[in-house]
Amino acid sequence: MDEYLYRDEEGDFVLKEAPCPFLGTDNKCLVYESRPKACREYPHTNRKNIHGILGLTLKNSLVCPAVFKIFQQIGKDYRK
Ligand code: SF4
Incomplete structure (x- = not known):
């Protein structure tokens, strides 16, 4: 370590x-x-508590296209 x-x-x-x-x-x-x-x-997007790690998820969306798409979908779902 x-x-x-x-x-x-x-x-x-x-x-x-x-x-x-x-x-x-x-x-x-x-x-x-x-x-x-x-x-x-990784990328931690299937956690029950994903709302508690949105900052980390946002950072990951800058380097991982899958996270970016999942983040976009979460945004769309919450706008409904
Ligand atoms: S970051 Fe990637 S290469 Fe490094 S230990 Fe984890 S899975 Fe392996």
């Missing part, structure tokens, strides 16, 4: 570098079978 992670201002563990040091040259995860829980659950 000390080698790869630090705690951000919200107390969450965050990778020290991007892209992730476990991302292979073939764009596949080198530690896929034992990847962290956050990676298994």
Whole structure:
């Protein structure tokens, strides 16, 4: 953990570098079978408490097209 992670201002563990040091040259995860829980659950859009992580979801929408589309749909649903 000390080698790869630090705690951000919200107390969450965050990778020290991007892209992730476990991302292979073939764009596949080198530690896929034992990847962290956050990676298994990414992009976190199926959480019951997605409303509690809208800030994170908004950030993820800037780098993940799937999250962007889900975020757009949530916006449309709430305008109805
Ligand atoms: S799934 Fe997680 S551990 Fe694997 S390359 Fe992506 S960010 Fe890194």
